[in-house]
Amino acid sequence: MTSLVLLDQALRLHDNPLLWYGARADGTAGEQRLVAVVCLDKSAFFSKQYGLARASLLRLQQQLQLISGTKQALARFNIGLVTLFGEPAAEISRLAMQLQASQIVAASPTGYREQQTLAKLSDRYQVTTIDVNSLLGTAALTPELSRLPDSFSAFRKQREPLLQVAPAVATYQPQPAQQWLTPEQSSVFYENFHQLAAFSQPSLPPGSDEQHALQRLDDYIWQQHAISHYKSSRNGLSGDYYASKFSAPLATGCLSARYCWQQILQYEQQIEANESTYWLKFELLWREFFRWQFRKYTNAWFSKHAIKGPLDFSPPTLTKARQEHFNNWCAGTTGVPFIDANMRLLNSTGLMSNRGRQNVASFLIHDLGVDWRLGAAYFEQRLLDYDVASNWGNWAYIAGSGNSGERQFNVIKQALSYDPEGDFVRAMLPELTAKGSLIHQPAAEVKVPEHWRNWLAKLTEKKL
Structure with a gap:
């Protein structure tokens, strides 16, 4: 029997039960051929949502770097990695037919797209999933979804004080019962991955492996x-x-x-x-x-009201003024220094602090009145730590459409609390020359919300 082992969500050798699939220490497992596979989802990296590209060049290069590193690591154990590019269900099905595979082994999906891919494959193949990326990834610890609290506090209290976490498995070592397709045997299946060669030279520093x-x-x-x-x-x-x-x-x-x-x-x-x-x-x-x-x-998380209110998957609409606001927010040119500094950091590095993320999200939603899904989509494009659940869940959280009431931050108060002398803003916006906390003064054209005024007055005080 031939099984395809999909490593898309687990590009690692440590604590990876997918690599141990079918292994027996005594070598008594039946005849089985295993094929390590990664499929880069073309739509996830090259399509658009709400008119925005789904992934930046940096995020694509990071994924290619990860795949390359995993390929090299597996080769040390004489395991080949078949790399596919395209629509995952179609590409995996084509490979399964070529190799006469009857089973597909994959990480338990979190995102809706991944869930749909495995659902399509399960119509034709035996699909086995293993939860390799969750703390609660064993049957004994798995939450019952129908009884899963929608409040984090309730979820935490369910699990604490003696929080049990699934044990990690050992770093992979070759097992006598496993027969993996070798690098030489796998190389013949690379025919569509070569399309990505133009993007393979990373412009990000080493470290994504x-x-x-x-x-x-x-x-x-x-x-x-x-x-x-x-x-x-x-x-x-x-x-x-x-x-x-x-x-x-x-x-x-x-x-x-x-x-x-x-x-x-x-x-x-x-x-x-x-x-x-x-x-x-x-x-x-x-x-x-x-x-x-x-x-x-x-998929309710992609609705306008997320998990609150009726499902509405119609795309966000913006007035001309709000479209301009959104464009300026993306570019880091809103005229609000604390916001612009964080957005320029995101655009240049693909990362942003948690404090920065909460503030730029609150500003876009509550001060500029822009549909939260546009912000989530832009973060999806840019973040090198993009995770579908954490990203979309946190954006809905700030908007009040997710697991809490809305969260609005006073940007000026936050700036004074977390960048009191303006060092961060000054580093990211070298064109600004104001001294000390005065650097947080919004540009003259910015319409100042009422809830900022008391904190703006503090910018001129000698002692903050």
Whole structure:
């Protein structure tokens, strides 16, 4: 029997049950040929939604870099990686027919598109899914979707204080019972992936692979002990250690959430447990919550009202004025320095701090009156740590269409709290020359909301 093992959501060798599929330590498994496969979804990287490109060149290059790194890592075990490009269900079906495969093994999907792909494949093939990217990925821990709380607090209380997490499996080692297609045998199936050659030269720095993800985890937790101050530093806007920066490798699947969790537990047991170590686990639990919410409500998250109100998938509409506002927000030219600095950071690096994300989202939705889905779509295009559940779930959260009431931030108050001397804004907007906190003064053409006025007055005070 031939089985295709889809690694799209798990481009790693550590804690990857997909790679162990069918393996038996004693070599007693029946005859089985395994084929490692990655399919780059053409629509997810080259199509548009609401008139916006779905992915930036940086995000595409990051994915190509990940695939290349995984291919090299697997080759060390004489495992080939078949790389496909196109519509996933069609490309995988074509490969299955060529290899006479009867089974497809894949990561349990979170996003609606991935769910639909596996549903199509299950009409013709036996599809087996393994939840390789969830903290609660074993049958004993899996939440019952019909009883899943829509409130994070209720979800957390269900699981705490003794939160159990599925154990990570060992880093993959070759097993005698497994017969993988070799790199030489796999090479004949690369015929449509060559179309991406023009995009393969990365313009982003090295680091988007499993090796660098594990190095970052070790450095942040064990070498720098930066986890010990995570709670107090996590609202920073830039720098190397204000946050863990695990989000991108977690989103792309080259870092296991379970392995990350267990490293935190080991640190707590061997070094110290404090509010900061707990808070990093708390953030991983937020990620988990959104993953299960997406499995519960599927495509409702792309409705205008998300999980609240009637389903409405009609595209966002903008007046001429709001279209201009949105364009300026995307470009980082709104005239509000704190917003523009964060957006220019996003555009140049593909990343933004959590504090920045909340503020630019609130500003777009509540101060500019733009449909939240446009902001979510722009973040999907730009973020190197794009994760469908975390991105769309958090945008709906700020808008009040998701798992809470709306969240509106006072941008000037936030700027004074988290960039009091304007150092971050000054670094991102070198054209601004105002001294100290005065750099947060909006441009003359900006229509100032009433709730900003008291905080704008503080810009001229000598002591903030």
